[in-house]
Amino acid sequence: MPIELVREKYSDAINTVEIGRPGSRTVKVGGEMTMPFLFEEGQVPNPPVVALEILDCEPTDWPENLKSPFGQSLKDPVTWAKKCVAEFGAEILCVRLASGHPDYGRRPAEAIIPKVMAILKETGVPLVIVGCGDDETDNDLLPKVSQALKGENCLLGIATQRNYKTLAVTALADGHSIIAESPIDINIAKQVNILISDMRFDPRRIVMHPTTTSLGYGMEYVYSIMERARLAAFIGDKMLAMPFILFVGGEVWKTKEARESGEAQGVNWELATAVSMVQAGADMIVMRHPAAARSAMAYIDMIMKKGAEK
Amino acid sequence: MIVIGELINGMYKDVGKAIANKETDVIQHLAADQVKAGANALDVNTGPYSKNPKDDMRWLVESIQAVTDVSLALDSTSAAVIEEALKIVKRKPIINSTNADEAKMDSIFGLAKRYNAQVIGLAMDKSGVPNNRGKRLELGAAIVAKAIDFGINAEDVFLDPIVLPVNVAQAQGLEVLESIRQFRQLSDPAPNTTIGLSNVSQGTKLRSLVNRTFLTMAIASGLTSAILDPLDKELMDAMITAQLILNKQIYCDSFLDAYRKR
Numbered sequence: 001m002p003i004e005l006v007r008e009k010y011s012d013a014i015n016t017v018e019i020g021r022p023g024s025r026t027v028k029v030g031g032e033m034t035m036p037f038l039f040e041e042g043q044v045p046n047p048p049v050v051a052l053e054i055l056d057c058e059p060t061d062w063p064e065n066l067k068s069p070f071g072q073s074l075k076d077p078v079t080w081a082k083k084c085v086a087e088f089g090a091e092i093l094c095v096r097l098a099s100g101h102p103d104y105g106r107r108p109a110e111a112i113i114p115k116v117m118a119i120l121k122e123t124g125v126p127l128v129i130v131g132c133g134d135d136e137t138d139n140d141l142l143p144k145v146s147q148a149l150k151g152e153n154c155l156l157g158i159a160t161q162r163n164y165k166t167l168a169v170t171a172l173a174d175g176h177s178i179i180a181e182s183p184i185d186i187n188i189a190k191q192v193n194i195l196i197s198d199m200r201f202d203p204r205r206i207v208m209h210p211t212t213t214s215l216g217y218g219m220e221y222v223y224s225i226m227e228r229a230r231l232a233a234f235i236g237d238k239m240l241a242m243p244f245i246l247f248v249g250g251e252v253w254k255t256k257e258a259r260e261s262g263e264a265q266g267v268n269w270e271l272a273t274a275v276s277m278v279q280a281g282a283d284m285i286v287m288r289h290p291a292a293a294r295s296a297m298a299y300i301d302m303i304m305k306k307g308a309e310k
Numbered sequence: 311m312i313v314i315g316e317l318i319n320g321m322y323k324d325v326g327k328a329i330a331n332k333e334t335d336v337i338q339h340l341a342a343d344q345v346k347a348g349a350n351a352l353d354v355n356t357g358p359y360s361k362n363p364k365d366d367m368r369w370l371v372e373s374i375q376a377v378t379d380v381s382l383a384l385d386s387t388s389a390a391v392i393e394e395a396l397k398i399v400k401r402k403p404i405i406n407s408t409n410a411d412e413a414k415m416d417s418i419f420g421l422a423k424r425y426n427a428q429v430i431g432l433a434m435d436k437s438g439v440p441n442n443r444g445k446r447l448e449l450g451a452a453i454v455a456k457a458i459d460f461g462i463n464a465e466d467v468f469l470d471p472i473v474l475p476v477n478v479a480q481a482q483g484l485e486v487l488e489s490i491r492q493f494r495q496l497s498d499p500a501p502n503t504t505i506g507l508s509n510v511s512q513g514t515k516l517r518s519l520v521n522r523t524f525l526t527m528a529i530a531s532g533l534t535s536a537i538l539d540p541l542d543k544e545l546m547d548a549m550i551t552a553q554l555i556l557n558k559q560i561y562c563d564s565f566l567d568a569y570r571k572r
Contacts, residue, residue, distance in 0.1 A: 190562035194571070232560050239568045240560065 007041050010034065010234035014283070015204045015241050016046065017177050019092065019155045020126030026153070027092045027126050029207065029283040030243030035230060036281050039307035047304045049284045050274070050297050051128055052090040053249050054080050056115050057099035057107070062288075065263040066253050069290050081119040088290035089297065094128040095119060096250075100141045101132035109144040116145060120152065128155040128245075128286065130179070135163045143170040150174040155207060155245075157181070161192050168199040179245055181209040184218075186225050186240075193239045207284070208242040214251040214258075215273045222246075223280040230281050246277045249288030267292045275299055311549060312351060312535035314383050314404070315344030316508060318370065320357015329356060329366050334373045341374045347540040348570060351404060352378070354395070355385035364394045371395045383430070383537070389417045396425040404428040404468065406537075410435040410449040419460040428466040429457065430504055433489065439472045441482065446471050446489040447496075454496050464497040468504040468535055475512040476520060483510070483524070490531040504535040522548040529553065 013033045020026030027049050034042030056077050059067065073079040077095070084090040095116060099107040120127060129145060131138030143166060146156055150173075157179030159167045164180070171178045180196055182189035189208055197203040210226055213219050226244060233241040252258050252273050258266040270292035274285050278300060287293040317340050320326040328336035341352055352374060356366040363386065371382060375398075384395045385406040392405055407430035408418035415431075422429045431453035433439075433446040440446045450469045457467045471489035474482045486505070494500045505528060511520035522545045525536060529552040540546060550569045553559055562568055 186560055187562045190560055190568060191564060194562060194564045194568055197571070198567075228560070236572055237560060237568075238572055239562070 008034075008038075010042060012234055012236050012238075012241065013043075014230070014233060014243055015206075017155070017205060017207055017243055019128070019153060019177060021152050025091070025125055029245075032283075033234070035227070035234075036279050037303050037307060039310045044304070044307060046283070047300050048278045048282055049092060050090070050293050050300070051092045051094045051284055051286045052084040052088060052290065052293055053094040053096060053247070053286045053288050054084060054119075055096050055098040056112055057104065059098070060104075062253065063259040063266070065259070065266045066289055068263065077115050078118045078122050081123050084290070085123045085125055088293060090125065090293070092126045092128065092284075093119065093123060094130065094247075094286045096130050097132050097138075097141060097145065099132070100137050101134050102137065104132065106137070109141050112141065113145055113148045117148060120149070126154070127152070128157070128179075128284075130157040133158075139163065139166045142167055146170045146174045146176060149176070153177070155179060157245075158209060159192065159196060161188055161195065164192060164196055165199065168196045168201045171205075172199070172201050177205040177207060179209050180206050180242070182211065184211045184213070184221050184225055186210075186228055189225070189229060190237075190239045193242060197239070203238065203242070206242045207245045208240075209245050209247070212246045212248055212251045212277070214248075214255050215269055215276065216257060217251070217255065219273060219276055223276070226281045243283035244281055245284040245286065246282045247286045248274045248277055249286055249292075253288055267295075271295050311529065311533070311553060312502070312504075313349050313540055313546075313549070314351045314353050314504070314535060314537040315341075315347075315349035315540045316353050316506070316537045317344055317539060317541070318352055318374065319355040319385070320360055320366070321355065322357075326357050326359055329360060329370065332369065334376075337370060337373045338377045342377050344540045345378045345380055347543070348546050349380065349540040351381045351383050353383040353385050353406060353537055355406075356391070363388065363391045367391050367395050368398065371398055375400055384427075389421060392418075393421055393425075396421060396427060399425075402426060402428065404430060406430045407432050407470065408453065410452045415453065415456045419457055419462060422457075422462055422466075423460045428468065428502075429462070430468045430470055431457070431501075432470050432472060434472055439474065441479075441485070443485045443488045443492060446485065447492045450489070450493050450501075451496055454501050458497075463499070464501045465499050466502075468502040469493045469496075470504050470506065473505045473507065473509045473524070475514070476510055476524075477513050487527055487531045490528055490533050494532040502534045503532065504537060505533065507536045507538040518542055518544060521545055525549055526552040530556065 014030040016031035031045040073083045180192045229240040252270040258269040274296040356363045360366045381401040383404040383406045409432045433449040471486045510524045511517040
């Protein structure tokens, strides 16, 4: 007797967030109506996107096995960015404004903005812009960068439960989308989304960061949070219906497994984490090593092609 | 939970007066306020004093539909009055109601099939309201069976175990709660369940408290809908919280706000 598979049909979709200046190159994330890649249960209109991550200054703490594919380009973020697009096939870039950080030289906004604008102009791809991670610095720096990028429809981050107001106001004023982060906690994820939308920020322009962890460092917890959020969103919870972004590269390349065991293991570690997060429901993964990114893109292409055949 | 707002009922003095004088704005405000407070559907009842219930029902439906697009629960004992409204509703309506009498069910389910409506089925018959869960279940089963005979899905039936005032029939509270639980076992997919909540507190001094306590207990018993006063904020808060505790929505600190943003 043939076995009939049980299929779920959900009533609601994940929001679609478009990044990039309308009329130029843009990237759409989200929009799915099913758990990852269950093409027979619902639509997956936009494939997960791989963004390559660059810093706005030369990275001082990256291991050699991560730096080597970029060569001398790491000395100049604009050259680095162009290489990511032209050679490594990035359709979107994530620029981390590391140079503003007190530990990274505390470069002023006036020096950072021209670099960012040059990256935008020279590459022509949509940008994800994240601060340096120091709240005080970011609350000064990000509004200035946001204003310079007004109308470019970037994705700005990172808003947290503790620090979201400045970023929400500035992104609203300058027409950008926003990344809302929570510490592997679905209750806080939902709360941050509500807090940001209470600032009259359109919840359909929020992308959630559930916190990224690397393979071997509790990735399963992130998976379970993402799964639970999705199941709630598909049956109508609008405060969890945001696409997910995962900063895979940044997490993986902190681990000793990636840093200290040769290039192949680092690349594989990043790829394994990336693929797992895509299967957990990530709509955008931010990666660092171009070989890992290229394989992740090929993996996504392969799955989407199989879906299109169905 | 499907919240059916109960306030547009000619039995209430102000509404009765508004119907008699065709005060459209009174009805429209009442409709809009209930929807804003969280009603997913609105009960519409011309009341006992309407001289021309068919015309009044038509006027009420038209007035309400001009300001909101939630579905309407067409509340009348007369099939002719209900049919008058069925002809003009814009969204899938709920007929309120049938009981378990054969003739009544034939008439109401016939209308429901013809106009693609949902139906509230009262677990009572000619001999009145049952005083135990067994009889309620028997009548509920008869209603679901009849609906299925008419080609109506069980989910489109809202079984109502008939709530009685706690100060009149105190022993019936538990019977009603158990009936709700048992109704949900009648078919797969299960029929919906509903109650006329405010009846439980009729004649008591602390109506709001009695209402919200009973509602949370009924939700825990599997209630999927209720006819109630959505403008009672504490009642709505209790309803949201009950669903939270049953893991029907994901907790966050602003969970009341989050539910209302749905």
